[in-house]
Amino acid sequence: MASKRRLLLTVSALAAVIAFVLGIVIIIAGVQRDEPAPPAETKEKVTLRFTYWGSFEERKAIENTMRKFSAQYPWIEVKTIQLPNSDYNTKLKAMVSSNEEPDLGYMTSELGELFASQQIFRNIYDLLERDPELDKSDFLDYLWYTSSDDYAWGVGTAGECFGLFYRRDLFQEAGVEAPPSKAINAWTWPQFVQAAQRLTLDKYGRNAADPQFDRNNIVRYGVMFETWSDPLNNFVFSNGGDWVSEDGGEFTLNSNEASEAIQKLADLVNKYHVAPSPLETKSMPSMSIALQAGLTAMTVDGQWINLDLGKAGVDYDIGVLPTLKQSVTVGVSGATVLFKSSRHPEEAWLLFKWLSDPDRALELYADGLWMPVLKKWYTDPALVAKWVDANPKAHPPGFKDAMMNQLIQYGKPSVGFYLRNQSELFPIVTEHLTPVWLGEKPAKDALNEVAGKVGAYFPKKDSINQK
Template sequence: MKKMFSIAVVILLAAVMGCSSNGADSPSSSPAGSSSGDKVELTFSFWGDNIEKESYTKLIESYNKAHPNVTIKPMYIPDDYNTKLNALAASNTLPDIAKMNAGQIFPWAKSNRFLDITPVHESNQVGKKLDYVAFKDSAGKTIGYSSNNEIIIMYYNKDIFDEANIPYPPANAANAWTWEQFVDTAKKLTKDKNGKHPGEPGFDPANITTYGVNMTRNYTTIQPFLLSNGGGLVTSSDKKLLLDTPESIEALQRIADLSNVDMVMPKPAQSSTLPSADAALLTKKVAMVIDGQWSLQVLGKAMAEQGLKLGTAVLPKMQQAVTINTGSAIEIMATENSKKHLKEAQEFYAFVMDPQNIFPLIETGLAMPNEEKWFTDPDLIKKWVDNPYHPKEYKESVVDYGLKNVQQQAGFYWEDDVKAQTIILPALDQLWLGKKTAEDVVKNDIMPKLKQELGM
């Protein structure tokens, strides 16, 4: 699934927090029982492409069939999800259970939009979740769990490596490339129309036919490299800003240098003209792509149906081998209907949070399980890994990596994360364009505004 850190949630936050909340009290005051044995109707909202829509629709149909006294009504919102959910809140017509973008979770929890899901997890209605998929507020209370677990990894076209007689990127985190090894390999894979590589006499950066690597320089994909270098955005414990540390600044500059100095990655304007990741790898316009697990949905299909010789690898490291997790949560909304039928709402929540029940999304490469046992039980691992949509390196580069080398991105514990994005991302554009250094952007453009806006 694509990340949907919508700026709309920031713009409309005041409206959300100020409008009626379907009579919602604080989550702790919600009743623990259900109504009667009458027919119960609950609404579940979600987004996604056609595959995800079909998977959730079938899941709901199977649930309704197995629970004749309950009808779950799907509310599919394919685009502008944050904005439309805000509008539903303003009109007092929120769904009873909803997928929630990471950017919405903290502000909506603060305005008591969610019922407490702790009783469901403490009652063993759901399996033990991976620690890193929990969203926790400033007091350390869990306010949600990522339903579709995903991490950032590296994809590559094996044909390009074979033609250049270069070993594949490491699948095991213990053997992760150093940053220097990564850049050196990317230079060997980057070539212009005359077959020359960066650093060679006569190399033409204006006519590159194959780039060594590409990545979207967004808020999510930069974070594993900040963490890998010993930096980050903010500490998880006391929320101390880390973006202005030497380690964070160095990591940002190294990412920018891939385009502006090393010439192994497209500049922002060039990236916009490249095809999607699957087409870029298939047509050999790019050798390696750094992206999220969700991209395997299209890349795995290209491998299974179009002959792409796809490989997966761990990210290159600066100081330590680290990736981050991403994902959205599912919440029981504090509507009058969900409070009246709390037992049924909790039962469906538990059902839809079970990896077994959303297995079609896992099997086709869109998501990863959010429960620990799916990363440790050999039979369960085999079930979700052994299929035509997962490269043979997947067990090491994703399953093992996803169990042992994941740190949370800031949006899982930093309540000011969405506000910070609106300051950080526009400023970084000057770095990616090569107009300013990372130190200049961070110290002069970002930090003063962060401290002022966040009162830090």
């Protein structure tokens, strides 16, 4: 990165001297000396369209950041288009099929994989190679969505991971010691289950460890978790499992390690009665709201809920996730992509760089929505203070160890970054795990059935018969 900047300065200086003597425009190595930008009033007005998902608080944060961007670049207006989380892919597919795709925006890994195969995204590696201010090496290593070694169709919108969010006041009320924030002190699985039992209450005030506990009249759960891939993978990875073999050629979610981890999660619902089933969750508010309302004492969730919890003034903190065989947090992020069809690619790249730089969009980071994508914002104490220490409500005491340091030291990339055929595989896995969450089938049996259905996507067919 430094060498690129020194080269640019050298070329610019040489061009300036020769231009002064000869009065001509000099082109050296194919790089033309930049001329000062004309005043904003002389620039043609440009409108960028940016699609995203998220909560009400995320909408306010995004729109505020876009206003600041337009204040810096007054000839560029950004039209933000918030699409529903649950229907984002459907809506975006409709926009693309109607030739109304945005200039840039959020992208899910499964839809991004499909669109990338249709060559509708710009290659971010190429854009970084030509940019004098930003380099691939500046970013966290895991964030790249690629189709090949030299083609990145997207990059993580933010550095994000999972932790154990909990209500401090509810722990104190139940006399339960708070979960540790450091990986070295992480709860074992039995310690986690015991805490969840003591924190789960029925309508008579009895906890789930009480022999008289009424599992049919629960008023507060000890923990809530979601059943899409990444929340589950925190524990699959912790137990030494994965979806695929290292070379990607074998389906391995039915391995003993992976299926055991998923069974342990299902046991929280059906054996210990400390977590709601997916069917019950559908009738409940989002997990962050459930935590705010005291419907649960803990949630396994992503760092983005710091925004909502901080704004609501919740008495919460964050512990490191319980450990099975090793301490892990899944490094996850939706992608940010730039569409080839954009009529304003230079302005779209300016907005991409703006959103990637915490100094430019500090409230997105300081208020808890995002973690930076740039490495130096994790290692430079002065920069860490700008986004973590600036807002203690959105970054409670456990945040640095349980999330920020945990991501750097024990983060493992989401399967979204390396799993192929996601749009086909995710629905199959989700469907076959439903009876597991309902207590109707063991995880091992369900996942062996999945292996039998997905064999066509993997060249090593012997994975189907794993026992």
